[in-house]
Amino acid sequence: xxxxxxxxxxxxxxxxxxxxxxLILLVMPVVQxxxxxxxxxxxxxxxxxxxxxxxxxxxxRRIKERFAxxxxxxxxxxxxxxEQINDVFKGGDIDLVLVFGEDFASHLQHDGEAAVQxxxxxxxxxxxxxxxxxxxxxLADCQAALLENYNAPFQIRANVxxxxxxxxxxxxxxxxxxxxxxxxxxxxMMTSVAIVREKETGTMEVLLASPMKPMHxxxxxxxxxxxxxxxxxxTVLLLAVFVMGVPIRGSLFWLAVSSVVFIFVAxxxxxxxxxLVSRQMSALxxxxxxxxxxxxxxxxxxxxxxxxxxGLRWISDFVPARWYIAIMRKIMIEGVGVAYFFKELGVxxxxxxxxxxxxxxxxxxxxx
Amino acid sequence: MKxxxxxxxxxxxxxxxxxxxxxxxxxxxxxxxxxxxxxxxxGKTTAMRMFCxxxxxxxxxxxxxxxxxxxxxxxVKRHIGYMSQKFSLYEDxxxxxxxxxxxGIYGMRGRKLARKxxxxxxxxxxxxxxxxxxxxxxxxxxxxxxxxxxxxxxxxVVFLDEPTGGVDPVTRRQFWELIYxxxxxxxxVFVTTHYMDEAEYCDRVSIMVDGRIEALDTPRNxxxxxxxxxxxxxxxxxxxxxxxxxx
Amino acid sequence: MAAVxxxxxxxxxxxxxALQDLxxxxxAGELYxxxxxxxxGKTTLFRILTxxxxxxxGTAEVAGHDVVKDYRAVRNVIGYMPGKFSLYQDLTVxxxxxxxxxxxxxxxxxxxxxxxxxxxxxxxxxxxxxGKLSGGMKQKLALSCALIxxxxVLFLDEPTTGVDPVSRxxxxxxxxxxxxxxxxxxxxxxxxxxxxxCDRVALMQHGKFLGVDTxxxxxxxxxxxxxAVRSDGMHRLLGDLKAYPHVRSSxxxxxxxxxxxxxxGNPEELKAYLETRGHTGVEVYAIPPSVExxxxxxxxxxxxxx
Numbered sequence: 047x048x049x050x051x052x053x054x055x056x057x058x059x060x061x062x063x064x065x066x067x068x069l070i071l072l073v074m075p076v077v078q079x080x081x082x083x084x085x086x087x088x089x090x091x092x093x094x095x096x097x098x099x100x101x102x103x104x105x106x107r108r109i110k111e112r113f114a115x116x117x118x119x120x121x122x123x124x125x126x127x128x129e130q131i132n133d134v135f136k137g138g139d140i141d142l143v144l145v146f147g148e149d150f151a152s153h154l155q156h157d158g159e160a161a162v163q164x165x166x167x168x169x170x171x172x173x174x175x176x177x178x179x180x181x182x183x184x185l186a187d188c189q190a191a192l193l194e195n196y197n198a199p200f201q202i203r204a205n206v207x208x209x210x211x212x213x214x215x216x217x218x219x220x221x222x223x224x225x226x227x228x229x230x231x232x233x234x235m236m237t238s239v240a241i242v243r244e245k246e247t248g249t250m251e252v253l254l255a256s257p258m259k260p261m262h263x264x265x266x267x268x269x270x271x272x273x274x275x276x277x278x279x280x281t282v283l284l285l286a287v288f289v290m291g292v293p294i295r296g297s298l299f300w301l302a303v304s305s306v307v308f309i310f311v312a313x314x315x316x317x318x319x320x321x322l323v324s325r326q327m328s329a330l331x332x333x334x335x336x337x338x339x340x341x342x343x344x345x346x347x348x349x350x351x352x353x354x355x356x357g358l359r360w361i362s363d364f365v366p367a368r369w370y371i372a373i374m375r376k377i378m379i380e381g382v383g384v385a386y387f388f389k390e391l392g393v394x395x396x397x398x399x400x401x402x403x404x405x406x407x408x409x410x411x412x413x414x
Numbered sequence: 415m416k417x418x419x420x421x422x423x424x425x426x427x428x429x430x431x432x433x434x435x436x437x438x439x440x441x442x443x444x445x446x447x448x449x450x451x452x453x454x455x456x457g458k459t460t461a462m463r464m465f466c467x468x469x470x471x472x473x474x475x476x477x478x479x480x481x482x483x484x485x486x487x488x489x490v491k492r493h494i495g496y497m498s499q500k501f502s503l504y505e506d507x508x509x510x511x512x513x514x515x516x517x518g519i520y521g522m523r524g525r526k527l528a529r530k531x532x533x534x535x536x537x538x539x540x541x542x543x544x545x546x547x548x549x550x551x552x553x554x555x556x557x558x559x560x561x562x563x564x565x566x567x568x569x570x571v572v573f574l575d576e577p578t579g580g581v582d583p584v585t586r587r588q589f590w591e592l593i594y595x596x597x598x599x600x601x602x603v604f605v606t607t608h609y610m611d612e613a614e615y616c617d618r619v620s621i622m623v624d625g626r627i628e629a630l631d632t633p634r635n636x637x638x639x640x641x642x643x644x645x646x647x648x649x650x651x652x653x654x655x656x657x658x659x660x661x
Numbered sequence: 662m663a664a665v666x667x668x669x670x671x672x673x674x675x676x677x678x679a680l681q682d683l684x685x686x687x688x689a690g691e692l693y694x695x696x697x698x699x700x701x702g703k704t705t706l707f708r709i710l711t712x713x714x715x716x717x718x719g720t721a722e723v724a725g726h727d728v729v730k731d732y733r734a735v736r737n738v739i740g741y742m743p744g745k746f747s748l749y750q751d752l753t754v755x756x757x758x759x760x761x762x763x764x765x766x767x768x769x770x771x772x773x774x775x776x777x778x779x780x781x782x783x784x785x786x787x788x789x790x791x792g793k794l795s796g797g798m799k800q801k802l803a804l805s806c807a808l809i810x811x812x813x814v815l816f817l818d819e820p821t822t823g824v825d826p827v828s829r830x831x832x833x834x835x836x837x838x839x840x841x842x843x844x845x846x847x848x849x850x851x852x853x854x855x856x857x858x859c860d861r862v863a864l865m866q867h868g869k870f871l872g873v874d875t876x877x878x879x880x881x882x883x884x885x886x887x888x889a890v891r892s893d894g895m896h897r898l899l900g901d902l903k904a905y906p907h908v909r910s911s912x913x914x915x916x917x918x919x920x921x922x923x924x925x926g927n928p929e930e931l932k933a934y935l936e937t938r939g940h941t942g943v944e945v946y947a948i949p950p951s952v953e954x955x956x957x958x959x960x961x962x963x964x965x966x967x
Contacts, residue, residue: 052763056752063751248747252806255711255741256764257733411732413713453825454796499823553699579823580851582698582866583957587912594896608825609852611915615895633916644915646826646854653827 049258053266057240061270071236075228075278079221079285093141093177096123096134103151105160109188113144118180135167142166142177154192221286222374223345225305226367228282229275230312230341235333237271237316242329245320251413260411268313275309286378295381301374304387307394308370314401315366321408341367369393419444419571419602420465424474427460434460436625437474442618444570447593447603449613449633452622453653458606459575461622465604466573467491479570492520495564495601498575502560505549509540512548512563520567534562554585558592565596572596574605578612590615610646619645621652628652662725664689664814664845665710670719672705672868679705680716681868687814687847687861692840695849696856696952697865703849704744705868707818710847711741724813737765740812742803744819750792754783754802757791758809765810775842776805779835797828804835808844815839817848821855833858853953864956871959876952883950883958885909888928889917892940901938905931912957917944919954 062068095113099106114121123140125131134140145163147153154160164181166174244250253263283301286292294301315337323329344362354362362368369390376387384391418441427435435457442448452458463469465478467487476483479493503512510531517527535541538558548556557577565572574593578586590612597603597617605616613619613633620630629636629652633645640648665687672680679702687693695703708714710721712732720727726734748757758780762769773780783798783805791802800820807815817836821829833855836846840860848859856862857876864871864879872879890911892898895918902911902918907926911918922931928945935943 048763049766052760056749056756056760059756060749060751247750248743248745249749251708251713251743252741252747252761253764254713255736255739256761257737257766258764412715413708453827454823456825576823580699580819582701582851582960583853583953584912584960585698590913591899594899598896608823608829610826611913614915615913637916649826650830653825656827 050262050266054269057270075282078224079282092120094122095119096125096140096143098125098145100148101146101150105151106146112184221292222371225282226371230367233271233275233312234316234337237313238319238329238333239326241267241320242326245324246326260409279305294378296377300384301377304373307398310398311366311394314405317405340365345371366397421477425471425476426473428472433625438627445597445600447597447616449616449619450606456622457625493570495569495572497560497564499579503548509546510544516563554581561592571602576606613645623656665723667721670716672716678868689845692846692860694856694859694862695865696862698851701865702868707816711816738813740807740815742807742817746799748791753788753790755787761806762809767810772811776808780805814845819849856952866960879955880950885921887950888920888945889948890920891917891944893942
């Protein structure tokens, strides 16, 4: 036990002494989250709204007035033909187009339901998501007002359509993604490099020739990076909640459990890599290209998984971050209970166990 | 200035407060084998770097092959050869690929390069190793090859930094025979070593202590002066005076 | 009981035979030198004995423990200093020593007497990072770390390679003191002159021992008379010696050539011959062979170049 303790102390000393790495480890996540946070925080006011209204009745006029009165929108253009919709977006003159169905008021009165379409420019998904959000809010207000007037169950069906990026990843979704990415980076990359460095400098040779148990060597390498990762998760989440106003709607307990499991997955991956390579450079390359790229590409962080070809989606099933990010989204944004992400959690638990076993089995008690 | 190939006058190199090389002055003539001895940390490597045009002296003058080491380092590099125990050849290239590479660096190509390469491999008895990867050669062979490559372009001076460390006794002597042959062709050889018997093979030897040259003479004269049987004793007597602790 | 015993150890890497059927024993309390050039197989041998590598065939025991089956036990009783400086460069002198003490389940205080002599020399720098030490001091620290748990057998792989003659001498003095404390020491070196300081030496080349003996005995066994030859023109002398028909071998050795003569040759004739070739100040006198002479003779007898 004293050996283990002493090893952990040594490990921390080395980490703290390497100021540059330390800075990267602790500051990078903050910077990443803030950068993304800044993008989200840009408030939208006076967005330019165009309307295509073939009905031109009392209800549509009332709705248009509400939009015009809102601080978010300025009604800049009335379109006369549907073809104009594409043109105004291409020209970049308009941020959101509100399209009413034909005979809006009569549909509303006779069928109890009328359709409105919101069209936004999806190339900037953050802005588009926010605009449609505001617009939907205004439409909901209108509906509430109608209900009072008519005493009948009316529904205005808002049909949101994103041009150019139909999935419209909500900006909130980035936060869980960044947490996943950062953990992968710190745990896997740093752990593998830390072990391989001992091989490269020859200290592993001395350690192996000592009574130190291989298990202890592994564990004492994991502990410091585990601690750092926990610190990182907490900072990122604090930032997300208090600086960027991303909610944590679900259970903090399950969020912590999932994060710990995911950290173990990443640590185990780092250990596994360290057993396979003997140079720090290769460790960096393997964990960098071998882990970072798939994590970015296949985790749904940037590219929506739904729009991937089946083959690639199949690959993404093997990317741990994909499952973790899904859990985080469910907990933080959707706020659903454990029953809804039981499968995802199960997958990463399984991954943690398998990877840890593989690393343990691969760790050599002798030099190669 | 006479026919000296290496010339140093008050050559000094300081790193901050630390004087690594402290006013060294000497001359080495054409075709001379000059042994440059000193304990670890005495300043040998720093001095060698200056002579190779890799480090600018803080003060003093130095000329190598007729070029000023401070103002004409590129000319210096073109007219010297360099070989060390640590870096000599590319291990992951074949023997002939190394020859082509280093020949090419010094502007040799085509027929001339091929002819010189063949000559060299024949001289070394390495013809069968043309296609061998350098990493597969025994250390002694590597070092012999590296030396031949270092003088491939017929430099005026060749700098050898511990060229024989770890080499087996027989090959080590063969290596020195190569040095003799180069010196006979008029190439000046500037060599550092930790083998004190090798100090005896030099025409003249300097011993550096704490950045200064404490003794410089032929091995025989040095032995007489210090009343010693071997160069090892001379070295022990001088180097023990060192007060400097770190590298 | 033998401190180290090896039987028929072989190890190869691909086509290269690093160790070829090696058998030997090191007695407890011995200072045992393995002398050989780079690539002789010394490091491979050390790694097998320290349980870090598995031999292809053969067995080895250290302090009575099998290096494969009881590798844990072996690791408890050995001290090992690899050829490359293997301490944490980003930890201080003191931190390194403390770390290795705990790794071996001991404390600095417990065995301080063992390292006191060596450690005192670097103690003034105990707050300095190990990476910032000079070569000689690094070596002393590495030795202290390898000794801190009072090992029964100390394995030192080329501790003096690249070290200047003064520091080398100091280092060997430390080893002699440790030997007096009863520690068995197995040390390898490419410097033949260090062999005389060992109790017994094994001369090693191409994965084989050319001979194992006490240095004294080894030199006495030298089968021929060795002549030192000098003249005023040493460079030229080598060629002339080689041209002389009765010279069987001639090697430069410091200020003289070491020469053995075949059947007909005798020193007076050699001297006369050299003088006819225009040499002045010719001296030919018998000298006792050194370990290096023995090594070269033995390595020639084994016959292979590689």
